[in-house]
Amino acid sequence: MTIAIIGAGMGGLALARVLHVHGVDSAVYEREPARDARDQGSMLDIHSGQRALREAGLLDRFFAIARGEGQDMRLLQPDGTLLLQEDTPDDAPLLRPEVDRADLRDLLLDSLPDGVVHWGHAFESAADGVLRFAGGRSTPYDLLVGADGANSRVRPLLTDARPAHLGQNAVELGIPDIDRTHPGLAAMVGRGNYWVFGDGISLAAQRNGDGRVRIGISFYNTPEDWFETSGIRFDDPAAARARLIELLPGWDAGITALIEACDDRVVPRTLTTLPAGLRWESKPDVTLVGDAAHLMPPVGEGANMALLDGALLALALVAHPADYAAAVEEYELEMFERTGAAARMSAEMQELLMSPDAAQRLLEFFQPG
Structure with missing residues (x-):
């Protein structure tokens, strides 16, 4: 079976890595021309996603690049009033460490064999078991995984939902x-x-x-x-x-x-x-991970859910090597429940941040009672 992953983000790379750990080949197609083609953005708070890195055999290497001190927090009002300061002890457990997005992406990329990631492949369409890319290139596939982010071009194969x-x-x-x-x-x-x-x-x-x-x-x-x-x-x-x-x-x-x-x-x-709790009717030859499946408000859950999506889809495929349709359906049922809850929680946090008294409500959130 040929597994084609569109997008070299957290979800797509986690999927490819966990498949590789279990001896299953895949191919990642990324539209960017090279791994350093653009700035990768800010820090990520990795908590539940640590399970995915454990399945990928990368947790120790993740802790080596994670920043425990990144858990420090200062909360202020616009007039400069300090409402809350939390400083992380040097020996504190790395429950929610921050990591540079670029460093985590490099960790995943470096864990894959040469040739797994195909740079400069901008996905255009998929039909009759054939992927087509900009410039006229094409390749066959059995399972297509859209890991291509918020503006996914794979998503329309499953749902009409738009961000x-x-x-x-x-x-x-x-x-x-x-x-x-x-x-x-x-x-x-x-x-x-x-x-x-x-x-x-x-x-x-x-x-x-x-x-x-x-x-x-x-x-x-x-x-x-x-x-x-x-x-x-x-x-x-x-x-x-x-x-x-x-x-x-x-x-x-x-x-x-x-x-x-x-x-x-x-x-x-x-x-x-995307709408919280988005679902679609399962198809045997295509599915989604990460923001392509469940784009959420940016309050710290998106990257974690993407990592888990990739790892858990890989484990489902490994568990059902002769029945990809069953693997996809099993993965999607779990993913819908898990990410639906995360999306609803993220929406509640976003509502808090958008409120006129956000600073006070955040203080009460971090210091309940």
Whole structure:
């Protein structure tokens, strides 16, 4: 049987790796031309996904690259009032360690034999057991797995569901080598996550293993076309930073200094989700993992669910080597229940973040009673 995986993200690579551990071949087709073709994004909080890494035989190597201090957290109000500070002891268990997304992806990629991942293959269509890629290339398959993210081109083979706007627009920025370039700001942010929540706006700063602090400014309850009227000039980074500070009236100057210190990488993000609890009628030759199957609000569950999807689909295929249809159906039934619960929880957390009193509600969430 030929297993074709579209997308070299967390879910697709976890699937390929666990299959490889059990002696089953697969092929991963990725549209990007090379593994370093683009920036892979910020840190990931890996908790339930550790089970997938254990099945992949990579848990010890994961702990070697994970950042326990990334579990540190500071929660503030826009006027600079510190509501909560949690510092992780050096000997604390790695229950929810942060890891650079690029490092985790490299760990998975390096665990696969040469030739498993085929770069520069942009999926176009699948029919009659044949995959077709941009440029006229094609290859046969028996099982097609869509691991191609939020805007999956495999998903329409199973469902008409499409991602819908979440009501959140975000701007991503960053400060490189912050300990050297801005030691005062580095001390303010700390070793892990630094969160500021105002009325309908949040700023999240996150320390990365490479010394960069990634900053995300989110504007909640805003329409999908909000960037068109926001006055943020993404073609002029200095003007964009100035406008972002204008959009934070009354915020403490120490917090907005983070924006002033950012480099010229200023990226708009319009966030979308799939319906919580999305299901489809099982088909024997195609299924989905990760964001392609269950795109959720970005509150820490997506990567974990993707890793588990890949590992558990692989285990189902190994358990039913002569009956892929049974394996797919078994995987999907479990996945629907598990990720449906995670999506509903994520939606509740997203509702909390979008509330006018998000800072106080978060404080009560982290310190119940």
